[in-house]
Amino acid sequence: MAVTATQQAQPQLVCLDSTFEELALEMAECLHITDDIKPLVEKSxxxxxxxKLVQSSAALNAVPEKDYTAASNLMTHLVLQSQDPRRHLPALxxxxxxxxxTSPHNGVGLSLNALTTVFNLLPADNPIRARVFMEILKFLKRHGMFETLRPYLPHLEQWNETWGTDDEFQREMYEEISDIAAEAGFGEESYRYILKALRSxxxxxxxxxxxxxxxxxxxxxxRTVLLSNSHYLFQDLRGIPCVEALSDSHPIYYQLLEIFAEQDLEDFSDFNEEHEGWLEKQDLDHDKLYRKMRLLTFASLAAATPSREIPYAKIVKALRIPEEEVEMWTIDTIRAGLVQGKLSQQRKVLLVHKVTYRVFGTKQWQELSTRVDNWKSTLSTVLDTLLQGRAEVKAQQERDAQDVERKVAQSSGAQSGRGGGGRYQGRQHKERSENAD
Incomplete structure (x- = not known):
């Protein structure tokens, strides 16, 4: 399988000096049908x-391992000489x-190489490539080879546009990819391609x-998203039209999705009472869903708490757990990426730093508005306190400056008084001296 034309590996298939007739007879000999092919060759x-060759090509899986690649390449080269390769490629x-x-260890790899050789030899814009790619997908699915497929997934949209595939083909392709990812244990990848299929x-x-x-x-x-161990948000799924159509055709499934999207543990418990035994009939693990619902309820509780301080008692009530399990469920919710915060064991509260909103609608906007108003009030109080403190500091500075000026003035007056008395005493002494003379 090639990503671009420049990256295609062009195998050395056959000697190009040989004619179609010569190569066809060589292939017939490999398949042990020379007697059937020779008369047709002679009649051109x-x-x-x-x-005839394609019908007998199943015999290739019995050739020796060392001969398989050369034989499959020759067969591919011959089929591509057809006026209409589409007639022969599906069977081939x-x-x-x-x-x-003949090769238990390398057989799968050799088969995949044969299929990708067909894919690579076709022109990049040839619509037949789409069908060959689908055969490759089915092969990878049978053998659980998702990692082999992964590097080419980013190019699917470009390929589909080039090939001009319709919605039905793309949907089939996405479903196959989803299956391959699921069987390989890549739940998120699988879910992503289910969504692509749904949107088609x-x-x-x-x-x-x-x-x-x-x-x-x-x-x-x-079912995939509910049972996932890592997916906790459902808005992407709810907005898809054919999922919304379930509200009429499969209302219980749609009701369950709504509960996980934005409701809490109490609603889930009510659902189980209303539809007793339904989860078991649908092969949905009740315990797994109950645990997930607790984590989601914890997230909703954190999002709906304006003070961002949640007492243990509220967590106990919302999750229906004993107080000694509060810390365990808090850690699990943090690990799930739904909440970020810190437990205060002394005060028995969870200090919420960040929370993931399960849904963001009118109610959440109102909660955000309330929280913003609280922040504004708090900031206004802080600002008033700062301004008051600043005014008090300025007033104190002015009082201190006035005290300094007053002390300087008093000091200057005292020095002036001492200087004037000395001169007066000097004059009196002089006058007494003169009188004495």
Missing amino acids: QKEEVLS CGNFAKPIT FDSDDKEELSSEEAQNLAIRAI
Whole structure:
């Protein structure tokens, strides 16, 4: 499989000096059908020759390992000489997808190489490539080879645009990829491609949205996300038209999705009472869902607490747990990425630093508005305190300056008084001296 034309590996398939007839007879000999092919070759019945060779190509899975690549390459080269390769490629790819029996260890790899050789030899804009790619997907699915597929996933949209594939083909492709990812244990990747498949339905076609295919895929998406160990937000799923259509065709599934999207543990308990035994019939793990609902309820409690300080008692009541389990559930909620905060064991409160909103609607806007008003009030109080403190400091500075000026003035007056008395006494002494003379 190639990402771009410049990256395609062009295998050395055959000697280009050989004619089609010579190569066809060589292939017939490998498949042990020379007697059937020779008369057709002599009559220059090219398409009949290819049909016969492709029909017998299943025998390739019994050739020795060392000969398989050369034989499959030759077979591919011959088929691509057809006026209409689409007639032959599906059957050929189906036979290539059967690993050779002579190599238990390398058979899967050899088969994959044969399939990707077909893919790479086709022009990048050839629509036949799409069908070959689908055969490769089915092969990877059978053998659990998601890691082999992963590097090419970013190019799917470009390829589909180039090939001109329709919504139905793309939906089938996304479902196959989702299955491959799920079987390999990549739940988030699997869910992402289920969403892509769901979005391929025409949002304006109510009949298509309510079709059995659309509804089954929507239910599969809900089951996947509910049982996921890492997915806790559901808004992306709720906004898809064929999921919304479940409210009419499968109201219980839709009700359950709504509970996990924005309601709490009490609502989930009420659901179980109302639909007793339904989860078990649908093979949905009650304990797993109950645990997930507790984590989501914890997140909602944190989001709805303006003070961002949650007493242990509130957590106990909302999650229906004993107080000694509060710290454990707090840690689990933090690990799930729903809340960030710090426990104060002395005060028995959770100090919330950050919280993930499960849904952001009118109620959440109102809560945010309340919280902003609280912040404004707090900041206003802080500002008033700062301004008051600043005014008091300034007043004190002015009083201190006045005290300094007063002391300086008093000091200057005292010095002036001492200086004047000395001169007066000097004059008196002089006058007494003169009188004495």
